[in-house]
Amino acid sequence: MREFDLLQRIYAANVSLGERVAIPPGDDLAQINLTDRRLLVGVDQLVVGRHVNAARTSIEQIARKAIARSVSDIAAMAGRPLASLVAAVLPPDFGQERAGRFADALRESAAELDCPLIGGDVAFHSDPSHPLICSVTVLAEPASDHPITRSGALVGDTVYVTGELGGAVEPDGTGRHLTFAPRVKEAIELATNLGGRLHAMIDISDGLGRDASHIAESSGTQIRIDAGRLPRHEDLDWQAAMSGGEDYELCFTAAGEVPARLGEVPVTAIGEVVESPGEDAPLVLVQAEGREVRADELGWQHES
């Protein structure tokens, strides 16, 4: 399959780009016009065999997850999706039919998540044993006065999460990590309704323990989590809810009243932002079963 043909297919029927795309896909670069001058941008990638199970995941699920996890980064900043670009490397024996389905699924997932595909590059591995890789760049605009970063948490804030945590990746590789809805709408609602009281936010990709520690570290604070208040998926224990990862829910800190639901998505207070006791102090402490556990001992920080 020619690279050029595949790109043409990615771009085919891309009629939902709207007036903002001044130069559509197919040139050296695309041109998109912003409504203001502030651009949010980031890149994330998916490696088959690492981030999804090669045997148990369809082409369509791979494409959707690749797009959705990058769009989840937009939610984490309370951004409004603008456009996406994909770079993919496919095994050489991938075949025209599957490559076409993959391209279609990327385009459709991007459109479903209001983040239309405006650019891309497709290459092929030299060896059939090399895994499919898909990197997704997303562009977004702040949906409120300012984007919500990880570094704005203030001592005295309450810590919240949306939805349920844990068990997003089943032992066989299936699970919610293949079907989640990035919390874009909910994040924009939060930022709009809370205004300056919404201080810090992140999406939970590596597990609540690790992601909350990013907020604590960036903000120069400590976060204390009450294990008993964690909204656990089904009957999982609190450790699974803290460290499972791939939930793609929001974790945020705010002052004052916060709604108990955003649409149909529950919002749960799980802890508080406190002053850091010092440089070597744990970033996240969990109060569980009458004792305090350092969250960095839950083993979520994978080496590779």
Place this chain on the structure above:
Amino acid sequence: MREFDLLQRIYAANVSLGERVAIPPGDDLAQINLTDRRLLVGVDQLVVGRHVNAARTSIEQIARKAIARSVSDIAAMAGRPLASLVAAVLPPDFGQERAGRFADALRESAAELDCPLIGGDVAFHSDPSHPLICSVTVLAEPASDHPITRSGALVGDTVYVTGELGGAVEPDGTGRHLTFAPRVKEAIELATNLGGRLHAMIDISDGLGRDASHIAESSGTQIRIDAGRLPRHEDLDWQAAMSGGEDYELCFTAAGEVPARLGEVPVTAIGEVVESPGEDAPLVLVQAEGREVRADELGWQHES
């Protein structure tokens, strides 16, 4: 090596980002502020073993080529580089020292090419035999009234190329494709000086034959090239100059006078834009040795 540590290293000492970067690397997304609302964006990628020779290419050369080929796409549109983002997948046994050198080289190459790195993601393969992959997204702004696309060529235009063509990839994998300077400055000078007379432009990555055919196809025209006028590298034949690829020079079409040099880079008239004789007619015809050769028979369009 922890993913997080490597990203920190990519972002370390990134003091040249300037005032335009409102949210620096390290959050879910970065924020950059544009000078106007028109954004150029594209993605390209480099697969070790496909685009560079694994045994003959240093980590630093891989990093520089990955950044430079994406920046060359900015030149092709006469854009002004704004920022770059990198997603890389490294072999699991890559090692901390090499990973650190790679991160440093990405950051330094991006800074050298005025396209500072503002975001990134690093993942690891599951198997040491899987190749290093690096996708680079670039952001740019139009440097003139409007970006120069592939589709603006007009019948009667003269076709030009910058620099010399052919032999950019030596048989052993070394060569100019590892050291080229993207023609950003030259493209901006062209767009500024020629104004509305600069009609279409592309950078030569796949070989002049193939890239000129993209202009011809997008513009609904035919391009005729005089083989005797091609600025051939050393004593290469015209076929090598047409089909070698990886030159990263500019091919453009313009009306009226064009300077013979842009700084130290020669500009050579090599052909003309003519009316397409019909849908099945060749996009590019080469006049060589008293006959006409269809450029699409030169065998540059690689299947994979």
